[in-house]
Amino acid sequence: MAGTLKNFRSICKKIICIGRNYSEHASELGNTVPTKPMIFMKPPSAFVAPPNEIQIPSEWDELHHEVELGVIIDQQCRNVSKEQAEKSIGGYCLALDMTGRKIQDQLKKQGHPWLLAKGFDTSCPCGDFIDKNQISLSSSVNIWLSVNGKMRQNGHTRDMIFSVPDLIAYISKYITLEHGDLILTGTPAGVGAVKRGDQIEAGLNGDNNLKYAMKINVASK
Amino acid sequence: MADSLKNFRSICKKIIAVGRNYSEHASELGNTVPTKPIIFMKPTTAFVTEPNDIRIPADWDELHHEVEFGVIIDKQCQNVSKEEAEASIGGYCLALDMTERNLQNELKDQGLPWLLSKGFDTSCPCGDFIPKEKISLSSSVNLWLNVNGNRKQSGHTRDMIFSVPDLIAYISKYITLEHGDLILTGTPAGVGPVRRGDLIEAGMEGEHDLKYLMKFNVA
Numbered sequence: 001m002a003g004t005l006k007n008f009r010s011i012c013k014k015i016i017c018i019g020r021n022y023s024e025h026a027s028e029l030g031n032t033v034p035t036k037p038m039i040f041m042k043p044p045s046a047f048v049a050p051p052n053e054i055q056i057p058s059e060w061d062e063l064h065h066e067v068e069l070g071v072i073i074d075q076q077c078r079n080v081s082k083e084q085a086e087k088s089i090g091g092y093c094l095a096l097d098m099t100g101r102k103i104q105d106q107l108k109k110q111g112h113p114w115l116l117a118k119g120f121d122t123s124c125p126c127g128d129f130i131d132k133n134q135i136s137l138s139s140s141v142n143i144w145l146s147v148n149g150k151m152r153q154n155g156h157t158r159d160m161i162f163s164v165p166d167l168i169a170y171i172s173k174y175i176t177l178e179h180g181d182l183i184l185t186g187t188p189a190g191v192g193a194v195k196r197g198d199q200i201e202a203g204l205n206g207d208n209n210l211k212y213a214m215k216i217n218v219a220s221k
Numbered sequence: 222m223a224d225s226l227k228n229f230r231s232i233c234k235k236i237i238a239v240g241r242n243y244s245e246h247a248s249e250l251g252n253t254v255p256t257k258p259i260i261f262m263k264p265t266t267a268f269v270t271e272p273n274d275i276r277i278p279a280d281w282d283e284l285h286h287e288v289e290f291g292v293i294i295d296k297q298c299q300n301v302s303k304e305e306a307e308a309s310i311g312g313y314c315l316a317l318d319m320t321e322r323n324l325q326n327e328l329k330d331q332g333l334p335w336l337l338s339k340g341f342d343t344s345c346p347c348g349d350f351i352p353k354e355k356i357s358l359s360s361s362v363n364l365w366l367n368v369n370g371n372r373k374q375s376g377h378t379r380d381m382i383f384s385v386p387d388l389i390a391y392i393s394k395y396i397t398l399e400h401g402d403l404i405l406t407g408t409p410a411g412v413g414p415v416r417r418g419d420l421i422e423a424g425m426e427g428e429h430d431l432k433y434l435m436k437f438n439v440a
Contacts, residue, residue, distance in 0.1 A: 013234060014264040019334070040334035041262050043235040045397045057395055078342070108332030113240070113261035113339075120395040121299070174278055174341040176266045 004180070005090045006129045008072050009049070011180035015042040015124055016171055017068075017097055021160050021186025028189050037162045037170050040114050042097070042184075046124035053219040054098055054200070055122045062195050063123075063218070066097040066187035067145035067153050067202045071164055072129065073181040077172050085168035088177065092135050094127040094143065094204045094212050097184055101193070125200075126182075127214045134210050137164055141210075145202040147194055155188020162186075196220045225401070226311045227350045229293050230270065232401035236263040236345055237392055238289075238318055242381050242407025249410050258383050258391050261335050263318070263405075267345035274440035275319055275421070276343045283416045284344075284439070287318040287408035288366040288374050288423045292385055293350065294402040298393045306389035309398065313356050315348040315364070315425050315433050318405055322414070346421075347403075348435045355431055358385055362427040364409060368419055376409020383407075415439045 004011060019038040020026040026033050048054060056063050074090025097118070104117035135141060140158035144151065162170070167183060177183075194200060197220045203213035225232060240259035241247040247254050269275060277284055295311025318339070325338035356362060361379035365372065383391070388404060398404075415421060417439055424434040 014266070016264075016336075038333055039336050041264060041336055041340065043237075043262060043396060045235065045399060111329030111332060112259055113335040115237075115260050115262055116395060118334075119262065121397050174337060175264060176342055178266065 005072055005074060008129055008180045008182065009047045009126060012044050012182050013178055013180065015044065015046065015182045015184060016175070017042060017118070017184040018162070018167055018186045021162055022155060022188045023161060024189035025187055025191065028191065033161060037167055039171060040118055042119045042124050045121055046119055048122040048125050049127070050214055050216045053122070053217045054125055055219050056196060057100070057120050060100055060103070062193040064099045064101040064191050065145055065147065065152065065194055065200055066099060066191050067143050068095050068097055068184040068187050069141055069143055069157050069204065070095040070126065071183040071185060073177045073183070074179060076176060076178050077168065078176040080169055080172050082165040082169045085165035086137060088168060089132055091132045092130045093182070094202060094214060095182070095184055096125040096200070096202060097187060098123040098125065125216045127212060130212060134208070135206050139207045141204050141206040143188065143204045145200060147192070147198055147200055152192050153188055153190035159188065160186060194218050226293055226295060229350055229401045229403065230268050230347060233265050233403050234399055234401065236265060236267065236403045236405065237396070238263060238339070238405040239383070239388055239407045242383055243376060243409045244380070244382060245410035246408055246412065249412065254382060258388055260392060261339055263340045263345050266342055267340055269343040269346050269437070271435055271437065274343070274438045275346055276440045277417055278341050281321055283414040285320045285322040285412050286366055286368065286373065286415055286421055287320060287412050288364050289316050289318055289405040289408050290362055290364060290378050290425065291316040291347065292404040292406060294398045294404070295400060297397060297399050298389065299397040301390055301393050303386040303390045306386035307358060309389060310353055312353050313351045314403070315423060315435060316405055317346040317421070317423060318408060319344040319346065346435070346437045348433055351433060355429070356427055360428045362425050362431070364425050366421065366423040368413070368415055368421055373413055374409055374411035380409065381407060
């Protein structure tokens with residue numbers, strides 16, 4: 001099974017994202033900390049990987065970056081408990097939840113769905129598959145992001161409000177998670193704007209010398 | 222290409238749904254008519270087909286039914302014009318956008334995403350593939366839905382605010398539409414609740430004796 005997960009971006013049928021899962025990030029956007037996970041989706045057409053570039057939709061000036069730990073599902077699961085959840089995991093990845101923040105603010109004011117702000121093409125820059133045994137959920141992973149060489153985000157997965165097993169259990173109560181699906185588990189504080197021509201670098205560091213980094217450009221016009 | 226579309230529900234990678242695309246339905250929910258399409262997604266795990274049941278998630282009491290005309294993409298398209306849009310279509314289907322209305326209203330009040338209220342398993346009861354040639358976009362298709370034998374919704378696709386080509390052009394500006402993708406084009410007035418034990422029947426009729434019917438129990 002794990003063989004096909006190396007190509008998870010090709011087989012993935014849905015990307016489920018969690019909002020406000022780090023309390024500092026909730027406050028920086030003036031939001032309250034949620035009592036239940038806040039979930040939304042990106043379509044698989046959102047994937048982009050280096051050397052391809054993030055494309056800001058032509059009528060927008062900027063996007064916000066959000067660096068996240070991604071969890072890739074191996075075993076299909078539905079209504080699993082927190083205790084069973086870890087068995088469903090096939091691996092991990094580093095990903096970005098690129099967001100049209102101004103659009104998102106307008107959509108929120110009107111009570112409209114978020115798809116336009118969160119689901120456009122290239123809104124999910126995504127790194128390669130990292131095998132399950134390289135990351136232990138009982139230890140913390142550091143995730144960071146810099147823009148044009150300046151550090152913007154630097155967080156630790158131990159600060160997640162809802163843990164990975166919490167998230168899998170919650171989502172799978174309502175939505176069956178399938179082999180190859182990706183869950184983006186939220187972003188730490190430090191989100192900010194990128195414009196055309198900017199370069200983003202992001203990485204994760206964990207136990208046992210785990211190190212993953214990627215660089216992706218924001219396309220010029 | 223069209224052969225694989227017979228199995229569109231297995232190859233589909235995304236279901237893009239359009240809100241408030243019939244003005245009477247906009248008013249019945251106290252909403253204004255939009256100036257641009259309102260778009261959201263259901264995951265493909267939402268599909269349910271006959272003879273399986275619509276399952277209301279355990280902690281909820283009821284769902285709202287919404288009967289919709291579905292458009293299935295054949296040719297991948299990105300940033301297409303209204304004029305080019307029809308060439309991307311592979312076929313059509315009848316579908317329902319099952320919705321947890323109370324939850325959706327709470328999410329809207331808080332400016333939160335709609336996924337939980339719109340994307341749960343079995344929130345997309347979906348009929349079979351209808352080939353493109355059976356429906357002309359220049360003619361209107363009648364959609365209807367009954368609950369326990371009582372007519373609840375009855376509408377005509379000519380009353381859509383944004384036409385099918387409008388929708389494809391708009392969506393494809395931001396999101397590439399791929400072979401097998403499904404667009405749900407909005408629902409006419411008459412939405413209402415169903416509870417466990419109810420029976421939904423839905424159908425569509427069009428020119429050249431087009432007739433499609435489907436039935437779902439609510440479990």
